[in-house]
Amino acid sequence: MKFLPLIWAGLWRKSARTVxxxxxxxxxxxxxxxxxxxxxxxxxxxxxxxEDRLVTIGAFSKRLTIAAVEQIRRVPGVVQICYVAGIFxxxxxxxxxxxxxxVEDTYFDMLDDVIITRAERDELARTRDGIVxxxxxxxxxxxxxxxxxxxxxxxxxxLKDGTSVWNFQIVAIVDSPFGDNARFGIGNYAYYNEVRPxxxxxxxxxxxxxxxxxxxxxxxxxxxxxxxxxxxRTNSQRAFTQSGLxxxxxxxxxxxxxxxxxxxxxxxxxxxxxxxxVRERAPEFAVLTILGFSPEGVFGIVVAEAIALCLxxxxxxxxxxxxxxxxxxxxxxPHAPTLTLRAIGLAVVAATLVGALxxxxxxxxxxxxxxxxVLAGR
Amino acid sequence: xxxLAQIAAVLRLSLRTLSQRRGPSSVIVIGMAGVVAVFxxxxxxxxxxxxxxxxxxxxxxxxxxxxxxxxxxxxxxSRADAPTIVDTPGVKRDIDGAPIATTSVFxxxxxxKKSDGLMAFTMIHGVGPKAMQVWPERRLVAGRMFQxxxxxxxxxxxxxxxxxxxxxxxxxxxxxxxxTVVGVYTTDGGIGDSMMVGDVExxxxxxxxxxxxxxxxxxxxxxxxxxxxxxxxxNPSLAVDAVREIDFYTKRYxxxxxxxxxxxxxxxxxxxxxTVFGALNTMYAAVADRGREIGTLRAxxxxxxxxxxxxxxxxxxxCAIGAVTGTLIAWISxxxxxxxxxxAVVTLRVTLPVIxxxxxxxxxxxxxxxxxxxxxxxxxxxxxxxxxx
Numbered sequence: 001m002k003f004l005p006l007i008w009a010g011l012w013r014k015s016a017r018t019v020x021x022x023x024x025x026x027x028x029x030x031x032x033x034x035x036x037x038x039x040x041x042x043x044x045x046x047x048x049x050x051e052d053r054l055v056t057i058g059a060f061s062k063r064l065t066i067a068a069v070e071q072i073r074r075v076p077g078v079v080q081i082c083y084v085a086g087i088f089x090x091x092x093x094x095x096x097x098x099x100x101x102x103v104e105d106t107y108f109d110m111l112d113d114v115i116i117t118r119a120e121r122d123e124l125a126r127t128r129d130g131i132v133x134x135x136x137x138x139x140x141x142x143x144x145x146x147x148x149x150x151x152x153x154x155x156x157x158x159l160k161d162g163t164s165v166w167n168f169q170i171v172a173i174v175d176s177p178f179g180d181n182a183r184f185g186i187g188n189y190a191y192y193n194e195v196r197p198x199x200x201x202x203x204x205x206x207x208x209x210x211x212x213x214x215x216x217x218x219x220x221x222x223x224x225x226x227x228x229x230x231x232x233r234t235n236s237q238r239a240f241t242q243s244g245l246x247x248x249x250x251x252x253x254x255x256x257x258x259x260x261x262x263x264x265x266x267x268x269x270x271x272x273x274x275x276x277x278v279r280e281r282a283p284e285f286a287v288l289t290i291l292g293f294s295p296e297g298v299f300g301i302v303v304a305e306a307i308a309l310c311l312x313x314x315x316x317x318x319x320x321x322x323x324x325x326x327x328x329x330x331x332x333x334p335h336a337p338t339l340t341l342r343a344i345g346l347a348v349v350a351a352t353l354v355g356a357l358x359x360x361x362x363x364x365x366x367x368x369x370x371x372x373x374v375l376a377g378r
Numbered sequence: 379x380x381x382l383a384q385i386a387a388v389l390r391l392s393l394r395t396l397s398q399r400r401g402p403s404s405v406i407v408i409g410m411a412g413v414v415a416v417f418x419x420x421x422x423x424x425x426x427x428x429x430x431x432x433x434x435x436x437x438x439x440x441x442x443x444x445x446x447x448x449x450x451x452x453x454x455x456s457r458a459d460a461p462t463i464v465d466t467p468g469v470k471r472d473i474d475g476a477p478i479a480t481t482s483v484f485x486x487x488x489x490x491k492k493s494d495g496l497m498a499f500t501m502i503h504g505v506g507p508k509a510m511q512v513w514p515e516r517r518l519v520a521g522r523m524f525q526x527x528x529x530x531x532x533x534x535x536x537x538x539x540x541x542x543x544x545x546x547x548x549x550x551x552x553x554x555x556x557x558t559v560v561g562v563y564t565t566d567g568g569i570g571d572s573m574m575v576g577d578v579e580x581x582x583x584x585x586x587x588x589x590x591x592x593x594x595x596x597x598x599x600x601x602x603x604x605x606x607x608x609x610x611x612x613n614p615s616l617a618v619d620a621v622r623e624i625d626f627y628t629k630r631y632x633x634x635x636x637x638x639x640x641x642x643x644x645x646x647x648x649x650x651x652x653t654v655f656g657a658l659n660t661m662y663a664a665v666a667d668r669g670r671e672i673g674t675l676r677a678x679x680x681x682x683x684x685x686x687x688x689x690x691x692x693x694x695x696x697c698a699i700g701a702v703t704g705t706l707i708a709w710i711s712x713x714x715x716x717x718x719x720x721x722a723v724v725t726l727r728v729t730l731p732v733i734x735x736x737x738x739x740x741x742x743x744x745x746x747x748x749x750x751x752x753x754x755x756x757x758x759x760x761x762x763x764x765x766x767x
Binding site: 016017020021023024027028030031034059060062154155156226227229231233235239240242243246250258261262264265266268269272273275276330331332333 | 401402404405408409412415416444445453454485486487488491494496497498502551552555585586587617633636637640641644645648649651652653655656658659660662663
């Protein structure tokens with residue numbers, strides 16, 4: 001600890017160079033933090049998609065019938081069931097379709113895509129044309145509890161009265177684990193069933209007793225509807241999510257490749273800076289040796305400087321990444337609402353590794369320097 | 379000695395001594411290579427996607443959808459309306475005077491990707507008898523044409539390479555029974571290559587769907603759009619919109635297109651910024667290293683401008699070497715590779731304009747990273763520089 005001032009002074013020996021290097025480290029970690037934030041977003045979505053929950057949808061753009069729900073409920077191994085029907089429509093901006101899912105109360109027991117209280121659930125169930133909206137949607141549309149909200153759906157999503165304008169009453173504004181990126185509403189299936197001329201079901205969720213049976217039970221469910229008008233496609237929710245996320249390409253690979261590449265570039269950069277620094281400060285190190293520092297002690301100071309530089313840069317960079325994370329929404333990519341402990345831990349490990357590894361070459365060179373030669377200016 | 383000759387002399391000197399600064403200089407080269415490789419790969423994927431949509435559309439083709447429908451989602455055209463739409467003036471006619479148009483039905487079909495075993499949805503497109511005239515670019519490369527009234531399908535070449543179970547003779551389970559793959563077609567890189575094609579009536583019967591999804595027509599010329607659009611949108615008995623084919627597909631894949639482009643730009647510029655700091659460091663060090671040289675040159679009567687230019691050019695050369703390396707990395711590892719994005723098979727293409735953008739980025743980094751060190755070099759007091767000897 002008593003060498004801290006020495007390390008600190010060494011770090012600022014050439015302040016312009018240190019600042020530039022620091023900026024490069026900061027940039028690298030802003031990038032690192034953002035990339036990890038995106039991949040954490042994917043991971044969180046995946047983690048919210050349990051393997052012991054099956055999702056049945058109609059294959060071939062066809063929706064299931066309400067009769068299918070009861071058939072799935074009776075499949076052995078299925079312990080709990082819920083279902084949704086979705087519509088979409090637009091309000092002011094025709095390019096921003098908004099979705100509403102119609103559910104029964106049990107939906108909230110099984111899925112947690114919104115954080116909702118018992119009282120809010122009861123209020124929704126009591127209000128025939130009630131709708132719960134996410135905070136993200138409420139913010140964008142300027143909605144508050146008690147407001148009317150109407151969506152103009154495409155003509156094919158008609159109501160019994162022949163129009164396709166869906167009117168709702170806002171009963172609650174709720175948070176989503178995905179933050180304000182989640183913009184949708186949840187209404188009552190009973191209402192949908194009442195006003196829609198030919199009510200269907202978009203997806204049936206079935207909780208099963210043991211996730212090991214997912215594939216077998218999924219096949220059994222699909223067999224039920226194989227020769228019907230509406231064949232189904234059942235997968236565990238995990239598999240569904242992976243397919244959905246995978247449809248945008250191999251994000252995990254991209255994130256890892258870029259993050260690794262950036263760290264490699266950084267390693268190279270800091271190693272070079274250290275090399276210069278060590279070369280220039282050789283006489284100082286020689287003096288330290290003469291003052292009684294062991295060679296290991298001098299090495300330790302160099303390593304500590306490098307790691308300190310990387311850690312300071314990483315800390316600033318991660319703060320920057322946390323601040324910039326909401327901007328990711330602009331691209332449409334999913335991301336975690338905040339930097340996770342995992343991301344921060346990874347950054348600390350990466351910074352320490354880069355710092356330590358970048359010392360290898362400079363230290364190797366230092367070993368070959370003779371104190372006498374250096375002090376003699378040779 | 380004139381300025382040009384001075385520049386040439388200083389430049390020769392700085393480039394010749396480059397090998398002495400191999401370590402710091404390689405920071406720029408490696409950094410730049412990484413930036414350009416990432417940027418070009420992602421941007422090329424976006425360009426590849428765009429190309430797939432461009433090749434798959436023709437300016438003289440129009441898709442008629444229900445008013446207010448978002449893509450094929452929610453579009454539904456009745457049997458009564460279809461003939462009216464087809465009969466619109468401006469629609470191209472064949473030698474028999476029949477309009478070159480077809481009713482279509484689209485369904486998403488879940489398939490398994492060969493690459494990772496995950497599910498992806500691709501489109502199955504039901505078309506009428508005039509389809510091959512509406513899409514003349516769809517040509518059969520294996521097997522035979524499907525027969526109308528039978529449960530037979532053609533598969534696109536890219537769909538066949540990317541998804542499981544699409545060989546000729548394979549059975550595909552659709553509502554109401556199995557369909558047989560009887561042929562393979564290609565559009566030479568268009569979006570159609572990712573789809574499957576069958577008979578519209580048979581497909582609608584199988585889906586027990588009463589209405590068509592869209593009507594697709596060829597026009598007399600691309601300029602006939604205004605005429606066709608006016609004719610069908612002002613017809614009070616129709617509630618439909620005419621959309622150019624390219625706009626239709628752009629809308630369908632808007633999300634992925636935007637995501638690719640913004641990611642390429644965001645990653646590219648952040649990485650470039652990091653490299654600028656690295657370049658500044660390297661170039662300041664280079665200038666300090668060469669203080670003696672520069673001082674001597676100035677003492678000999680060389681001007682400041684040649685010094686500035688020589689430092690800038692050195693930065694440029696280093697960035698250029700990095701950019702070329704990065705381009706080669708991207709080109710060798712990814713050019714021609716196929717990716718499935720939102721059910722569309724996209725070939726990554728490293729094209730000249732994208733390489734140009736990469737080179738532009740490299741030049742920008744060189745300029746930002748070289749300018750301040752260059753100015754410092756030119757401003758260095760000659761006496762101090764020489765005293766450093």
